[in-house]
Amino acid sequence: MFNLSLHGDPYPQQPGHLQLSWLDRMGERVRLAWMRHKQVNGWVLGRMAKRVLKAQTERESMTPEALREDLQRLTLALRRDGLEDALVEQAFAHVRLTAQRVLGMAHFPVQLKGGYIMLMGYLAEMDTGEGKTLTATLPAATAALAGFTVHVVTVNEYLARRDAQLMTPLYRALGVTTGVVTESMDSDEKQLGYRANVVYCTSKTLVFDYLRDRIQLGERMKPMAMAFDALVGGGRGQVMLQGLQYAIVDEADSIFVDEARTPLIISAPSKDASELAFLHTAWSLSQQLQQGQDYTLSGEEPPRITEAGSAQLAQLCVDLPPVWQGQHRREEAVAQALTAQHSFDRDVHYIIRDDKVMVVDETTGRVMPDRAWERGLQQLIEIKEGVAVTPPKETLAKISFQLFFRRFLRLSGMSGTCREVGGEIAEVYGLGVVRVAPNRPSKRKNLPIALYAWRAQADAAVVQAVRRCHMLGQPVLVGTRSIAASELLSQSFSEAGLPHRVLNAKQDQEENTIIAEAGYKGGITIATNMAGRGTDIKLSKEVQACGGLHVILTERHDNRRVDRQLAGRCARQGDPGSWQEILSLEDELTQKFLPLLGRTLRAWLALMPHFFLARWLGMVYYRWAQSYADRGHRRVRRQLMKTDFQLRQSLSFTGEME
Numbered sequence: 228m229f230n231l232s233l234h235g236d237p238y239p240q241q242p243g244h245l246q247l248s249w250l251d252r253m254g255e256r257v258r259l260a261w262m263r264h265k266q267v268n269g270w271v272l273g274r275m276a277k278r279v280l281k282a283q284t285e286r287e288s289m290t291p292e293a294l295r296e297d298l299q300r301l302t303l304a305l306r307r308d309g310l311e312d313a314l315v316e317q318a319f320a321h322v323r324l325t326a327q328r329v330l331g332m333a334h335f336p337v338q339l340k341g342g343y344i345m346l347m348g349y350l351a352e353m354d355t356g357e358g359k360t361l362t363a364t365l366p367a368a369t370a371a372l373a374g375f376t377v378h379v380v381t382v383n384e385y386l387a388r389r390d391a392q393l394m395t396p397l398y399r400a401l402g403v404t405t406g407v408v409t410e411s412m413d414s415d416e417k418q419l420g421y422r423a424n425v426v427y428c429t430s431k432t433l434v435f436d437y438l439r440d441r442i443q444l445g446e447r448m449k450p451m452a453m454a455f456d457a458l459v460g461g462g463r464g465q466v467m468l469q470g471l472q473y474a475i476v477d478e479a480d481s482i483f484v485d486e487a488r489t490p491l492i493i494s495a496p497s498k499d500a501s502e503l504a505f506l507h508t509a510w511s512l513s514q515q516l517q518q519g520q521d522y523t524l525s526g527e528e529p530p531r532i533t534e535a536g537s538a539q540l541a542q543l544c545v546d547l548p549p550v551w552q553g554q555h556r557r558e559e560a561v562a563q564a565l566t567a568q569h570s571f572d573r574d575v576h577y578i579i580r581d582d583k584v585m586v587v588d589e590t591t592g593r594v595m596p597d598r599a600w601e602r603g604l605q606q607l608i609e610i611k612e613g614v615a616v617t618p619p620k621e622t623l624a625k626i627s628f629q630l631f632f633r634r635f636l637r638l639s640g641m642s643g644t645c646r647e648v649g650g651e652i653a654e655v656y657g658l659g660v661v662r663v664a665p666n667r668p669s670k671r672k673n674l675p676i677a678l679y680a681w682r683a684q685a686d687a688a689v690v691q692a693v694r695r696c697h698m699l700g701q702p703v704l705v706g707t708r709s710i711a712a713s714e715l716l717s718q719s720f721s722e723a724g725l726p727h728r729v730l731n732a733k734q735d736q737e738e739n740t741i742i743a744e745a746g747y748k749g750g751i752t753i754a755t756n757m758a759g760r761g762t763d764i765k766l767s768k769e770v771q772a773c774g775g776l777h778v779i780l781t782e783r784h785d786n787r788r789v790d791r792q793l794a795g796r797c798a799r800q801g802d803p804g805s806w807q808e809i810l811s812l813e814d815e816l817t818q819k820f821l822p823l824l825g826r827t828l829r830a831w832l833a834l835m836p837h838f839f840l841a842r843w844l845g846m847v848y849y850r851w852a853q854s855y856a857d858r859g860h861r862r863v864r865r866q867l868m869k870t871d872f873q874l875r876q877s878l879s880f881t882g883e884m885e
């Protein structure tokens with residue numbers, strides 16, 4: 228049993244701690260392992276699932292009135308006694324029975340286990356396609372019946388809307404209200420959404436709204452001040468959230484790990500008008516430097532200005548205003564301009580829509596219309612693209628995901644791919660990972676990896692593979708890493724006479740239709756990560772006989788979990804399906820790290836495409852580049868946490884909020 232206590236706090240949340248010392252981290256791991264062993268071992272889970280099924284059988288013969296009365300009695304008991312095991316089992320029985328009657332789906336025993344794991348405050352690792360959307364209704368509805376506000380947090384708005392829409396009839400039948408909050412809503416709509424018992428939202432929207440609440444409340448966020456406001460009926464008027472009570476984080480590895488590399492910042496237009504002129508000058512200076520001689524580029528590192536470049540810049544700045552006379556400041560500004568020029572590509576990191584630079588979230592493949600890069604980068608990219616330049620911004624409030632999610636009184640999560648990052652999640656968020664076996668064994672066929680020297684060869688192989696499937700009537704999903712790559716491939720498919728649809732951040736209006744039709748006989752869909760995590764492609768009946776959905780990955784991502792998520796679009800719920808990787812040594816990963824070795828191996832593979840050793844070494848190199856990129860991101864996250872911790876400590880001295 229575990230209990231959450233709100234103590235009548237109008238905005239409940241934890242102070243949030245970040246453990247950084249080696250000893251703290253080890254201690255946290257040992258504590259979690261022990262608690263996990265005690266609370267959610269196989270025996271406890273098996274016994275719980277059996278009791279839920281028994282409790283459900285007892286309720287199946289009840290009249291609707293008796294069932295309603297039983298639910299009312301249970302709700303009162305949950306509010307009075309908290310989430311005691313016996314009450315939780317009865318609540319799960321109600322949720323399962325209602326799901327069976329309202330949605331036509333009863334939770335499988337493995338889903339009951341996953342639900343219990345999450346209610347106990349762990350991260351349930353359930354394979355892709357195991358039905359986590361339905362599983363989450365168990366802890367969400369139970370905690371909501373017990374009087375807590377539950378946030379079901381996911382990676383994108385498509386999933387938040389879809390999951391809320393699918394599951395609302397179930398919650399409604401249980402007397403639990405649901406809300407969806409999206410970024411485009413105004414604050415009144417958001418406030419209404421956050422007042423629901425179960426709120427579906429994205430991680431970023433939730434964090435930004437929390438920061439807005441903090442700005443709104445300022446010093447009044449302190450419990451005593453808020454309690455006073457609640458008493459006199461003021462202060463909370465504009466606050467959106469009901470505090471941070473219980474969160475169920477879907478696609479937890481993406482939110483806790485991949486998205487946790489950049490802090491979330493609320494900013495306002497800067498009052499300093501000279502900033503824009505400064506950025507224009509930085510851009511123009513950067514254009515007068517020569518790559519190789521004045522600056523160098525290496526992998527993921529920011530551009531480095533050489534000694535010659537430094538001297539050249541000093542020369543160029545002689546007649547400029549005093550702000551350009553400090554070496555450090557001018558080189559930092561010019562390096563940022565070079566970053567905008569070389570490290571951010573159109574149709575990869577951003578798109579141009581309505582004469583605006585719009586950021587594309589690499590992990591989800593989606594446009595983020597209200598987001599902008601900080602420290603002048605956004606404006607420098609706008610200058611590079613020749614579009615209207617937005618005014619520079621200054622920071623009002625800032626928080627990292629690491630710090631934010633630790634503030635929930637109870638945190639839990641689910642994902643199909645968190646094995647590799649379980650240790651990090653345990654250390655940073657205090658969340659133990661518990662694996663749940665699949666309901667039915669997977670029938671996914673993994674075809675051998677095909678590696679080519681050149682991208683054009685790999686694309687030709689993709690066209691061939693797709694043609695084969697199309698002739699058999701088997702639907703195919705082709706995953707690309709960027710919008711530009713999806714467009715190039717689309718062109719090749721059109722030339723080859725293969726009818727297809729493209730889903731990327733530029734063509735996102737028909738997302739629902741494209742996903743709905745992707746599993747039809749002979750369907751061909753090219754998609755960026757938009758069709759990755761969480762996307763549920765339903766197969767038409769005749770497709771089962773053709774081998775189910777075939778998924779092709781054309782380029783690996785910076786971490787293997789994203790690739791495994793794409794593979795998880797096929798062979799779901801015991802369906803047939805197949806998975807293939809068609810890669811080249813011209814892919815982004817292999818260009819970034821040890822490019823010389825990459826070029827050598829590419830030349831070798833081009834000369835001897837069928838030689839086993841050339842292919843094998845090429846693949847070893849490709850895998851190494853991927854794990855190197857992943858390790859680099861881990862370093863960035865650690866650094867961010869450290870900075871966050873230091874910032875928090877220094878602000879606590881000055882009495883300001885982060």
Ligand SMILES: Nc1ncnc2c1ncn2[C@@H]1O[C@H](COP(=O)(O)OP(=O)(O)OP(=O)(O)O)[C@@H](O)[C@H]1O
Pocket residue numbers: 332333334335338353354355356357358359360361642643760761762763795796799800
């Ligand atoms: N108990 C159930 N009975 C019948 N169908 C189910 C059940 N649970 C889930 N499903 C179906 O399984 C499919 C996959 O569900 P869902 O998309 O929630 O999986 P997921 O685990 O969230 O996958 P991913 O990891 O890819 O996000 C859906 O079509 C859903 O309707």
